[in-house]
Amino acid sequence: MRITVNGTTHELDVPASRTLAELLRTDLDLTGTKESCAVGVCGACTVLVAGRIVASCITLAAQAADANIVTVEGLASEDRLHPLQQSFIDHGGFQCGICTPGQLVAAKALLDQNSTPTEDDIREWMSGNLCRCTGYYQIVESIAAAAAAAVLGD
Amino acid sequence: MRDFAFHSPATLTEAFELLDQHGDDARLIAGGTAVVLLMKQALLQPDHLISLDRVDALRGMQLADGELHIGALTRHREVETSELVREHASLLAEVYGQVASVRIRNAATVGGGLAHADPAQDPPAALIALGARVRLDSRESTREVPVDELFRDYYEAAIEPGEILAEVIVPVPDPNSRSVYLKFLPRTQDDYATIAVAVNGTTEGGLCHSVRVALVAAGPTPVRATEVERHLVGQAITVDTIRSAAEAVADQVDPLDDFRGSATYKRDMAVVFTRRALAQVFEVDIS
Numbered sequence: 001m002r003i004t005v006n007g008t009t010h011e012l013d014v015p016a017s018r019t020l021a022e023l024l025r026t027d028l029d030l031t032g033t034k035e036s037c038a039v040g041v042c043g044a045c046t047v048l049v050a051g052r053i054v055a056s057c058i059t060l061a062a063q064a065a066d067a068n069i070v071t072v073e074g075l076a077s078e079d080r081l082h083p084l085q086q087s088f089i090d091h092g093g094f095q096c097g098i099c100t101p102g103q104l105v106a107a108k109a110l111l112d113q114n115s116t117p118t119e120d121d122i123r124e125w126m127s128g129n130l131c132r133c134t135g136y137y138q139i140v141e142s143i144a145a146a147a148a149a150a151v152l153g154d
Numbered sequence: 155m156r157d158f159a160f161h162s163p164a165t166l167t168e169a170f171e172l173l174d175q176h177g178d179d180a181r182l183i184a185g186g187t188a189v190v191l192l193m194k195q196a197l198l199q200p201d202h203l204i205s206l207d208r209v210d211a212l213r214g215m216q217l218a219d220g221e222l223h224i225g226a227l228t229r230h231r232e233v234e235t236s237e238l239v240r241e242h243a244s245l246l247a248e249v250y251g252q253v254a255s256v257r258i259r260n261a262a263t264v265g266g267g268l269a270h271a272d273p274a275q276d277p278p279a280a281l282i283a284l285g286a287r288v289r290l291d292s293r294e295s296t297r298e299v300p301v302d303e304l305f306r307d308y309y310e311a312a313i314e315p316g317e318i319l320a321e322v323i324v325p326v327p328d329p330n331s332r333s334v335y336l337k338f339l340p341r342t343q344d345d346y347a348t349i350a351v352a353v354n355g356t357t358e359g360g361l362c363h364s365v366r367v368a369l370v371a372a373g374p375t376p377v378r379a380t381e382v383e384r385h386l387v388g389q390a391i392t393v394d395t396i397r398s399a400a401e402a403v404a405d406q407v408d409p410l411d412d413f414r415g416s417a418t419y420k421r422d423m424a425v426v427f428t429r430r431a432l433a434q435v436f437e438v439d440i441s
Contacts, residue, residue, distance in 0.1 A: 016160035016203065019190070039191055040258060041344070052231075052260040058190040059261065062160045063183075063207065106257070127343045128255025 001065045005030065006074030012061075020056035020064050021045045024071060032072040032101045043129030046102035047071050053109045072101035075108060084108055084146045093142030095133035103129050107143045117147055155193050161204045166211055166318065169204060170293040173316055176202040182318065183207075184227055184266035187258050212265065212320060217242060222324040226265025230277075231256065233264060242326045245333035249280035249352065252337055255344045265319040268304060271311040271375070278305070278376035279352035280335055282368035286324040290317045298323070302368070305375035331356040331364070334434045336427045341414070347371040348414040349407075349423045351379075353431040355386075362386040362395075362436065372424055373408035381406055382428060391436045400429035 002011055005028060012027055024030045024047070033056060036044035040055040047056045048070035075082035084107050087093065094100040103126070110117055110125045117125070122143050131139060163169040173180060180202040183189045192198035206212055212227040215238055222243055224233065233239055234251035253259055253267075253276050267275055268288060281301040289298050290313060299312060301322075306312050313319060327333060337350040349372055355365035365386050367379040385399035409420035433440040 015157045017155040017157045017193075019155075019194075038194065040187060040254075043255070043257065046257055053257045054261050055187070055257050058187055058194070060160070060183075060186060060190055060203075062162075063186055063205065125256060128257050 001062060003061065003065055003069060004067070005069045006071060007068075014061060016060070016062055018061040020047065020049075020054075020059040020061045020069070023061040024056060024069075030071050030073050034098055034101060036098060037130075041128075041130070042099070043102040043106060044099050046105045046129065048105060048109060051109070051112070053106050070105070070108075072104050075104060082108070083150060084111070084143065087146035087149070088139075088142045091142040091145055092138045093135070094139075095131075095135050099129060099131045099133075103131070103139055107146070110143070111147055111150065115147060116151060117143070119144060156196070156199050158200055159202045161202060162208055163204065163206075164208045166209055166291065166320075167293075169206060169209060169318060170316065172202070172204045173318075174293065176204075177315065180204055182269070184263040185229065185261035186266075187254075187262040188266065188270040188272070206265075206318070212318075215239065217326070220326050222246075222326060224264050224322045224324065226263060226319050226321055228264045230259035230262045230264065230267070234259060243284060243324055245280050245284065245327070245335060245352065245354065246277075246324065249276050249335045252276050252335070258344075264322055268301070268322070269311050269313060269319050271305050271307075271309050273305070273308060273373060273375050274346040274371040275376075276335070276337065276347070276350060276370060279350055279368045279370045280333075281322065281324065282376060282378050283333065283335075283352035283354040283366045284324050284327055285354075285366060286322055288322050289320045290314075291320040292317045296320075302376070302378040308374045327354055328356055328364075332435045332437070334431050336431045336434075338423055338427055346414070349409065349420050349427055351403075351424070351427045351431045353428075353435045355432075355435045357391055357436060360390055362389055362391055365432075365435070367403070367428065367432075369403070369407060369424060369428070371409070371414075372420070373410075377406055377408075379403050379406045379428065382432075386432070391438060393438060393440055396429060396432045396436065396438055396440060400425050400432060403428045 034044040040058040045057040181200040213225045239247045333354040335352045338348045356363045367382045381402040
């Protein structure tokens with residue numbers, strides 16, 4: 001199968017039963033994407049497929065063939081963190097860090113389609129991304145701050 | 155997950171051929187949020203998986219002759235955000251927007267959700283309240299089934315071997331009607347309901363002119379509460395008629411004991427939420 005991840009196209013020969021999360025982690029060594037609940041509920045495995053957030057743990061790699069995939073590794077440029085990543089650092093938007101890649105990818109998708117989200121918009125959108133450390137206030141703050149900075153052209 | 159062959163037909167004709175060829179060894183997959191989960195848990199182990207994702211004939215939403223036609227591959231999120239749906243059947247947009255999380259709504263399809271026949275899913279409540287039906291295509295024929303007759307049992311839809319759920323057809327509700335969906339969610343926002351009810355109704359001269367009531371998470375299948383409807387149609391809308399009509403739902407639901415509540419509790423809540431939904435639709439203060 002052919003799959004494009006973070007701008008690089010790969011030709012892979014994998015079993016049909018490979019999930020997208022397994023393919024990313026095992027075949028492409030992109031271990032930023034985490035598999036936690038494994039049933040599509042927790043959000044740790046969130047990636048973008050054709051610009052839409054999906055649960056890569058319950059998506060077959062074959063379903064994502066020919067689509068453009070973005071994982072957390074695709075957010076930063078060579079020498080600079082993505083503004084959301086910097087904002088999560090500045091505002092303490094993570095504790096143990098397991099949920100963070102999914103939080104970042106989901107937040108990016110939110111800001112891509114709504115550059116000025118209200119706090120309610122952020123909470124509604126991010127409700128499918130669980131943080132077992134329960135650091136939700138800082139996660140919301142981090143996203144709101146990144147959105148505000150982007151609007152100010154910072 | 156046990157391995158299988160993945161097929162990706164580009165047309166319905168090819169999909170029917172594959173279904174014919176592989177029979178019981180094959181399963182259809184659309185968004186995959188249910189099928190992949192069941193396969194990971196070894197509850198489903200098909201030898202052949204037939205993806206409908208490339209079958210463009212199953213996509214798209216349009217309005218024709220006062221009915222919304224929603225292609226089976228339409229994603230929940232697309233229904234939720236569709237201007238067409240919001241304008242003509244806002245209840246549907248609202249209810250599809252209450253399923254799980256954005257991440258799941260981005261993948262789960264309208265047809266896949268109905269074929270999966272999970273009795274706790276939200277959409278069938280709204281579809282039954284609006285009198286929707288589905289079109290089932292097979293190689294030789296096509297037929298339509300009202301959504302309230304689509305479900306046979308837990309996770310079992312009345313779709314025959316060789317059939318594909320092609321579209322959902324929703325009559326645009328009477329502009330004078332009011333609709334509501336109440337979802338009792340005591341735990342988390344993306345949970346299944348403890349009980350949920352959808353109502354669509356109209357009044358004429360203080361009388362109930364029409365009403366459709368449907369519940370989900372209320373038994374082995376979504377339930378159309380015909381007894382509640384019978385109690386109301388043609389009656390004067392009063393606090394008493396609404397209260398007694400809502401009581402009738404208790405005998406129409408068959409909920410399961412689980413961690414969202416006992417069967418007895420859910421039956422009681424079915425009455426409470428049906429009463430509240432009717433009160434909202436008919437604009438009666440029952441407090």
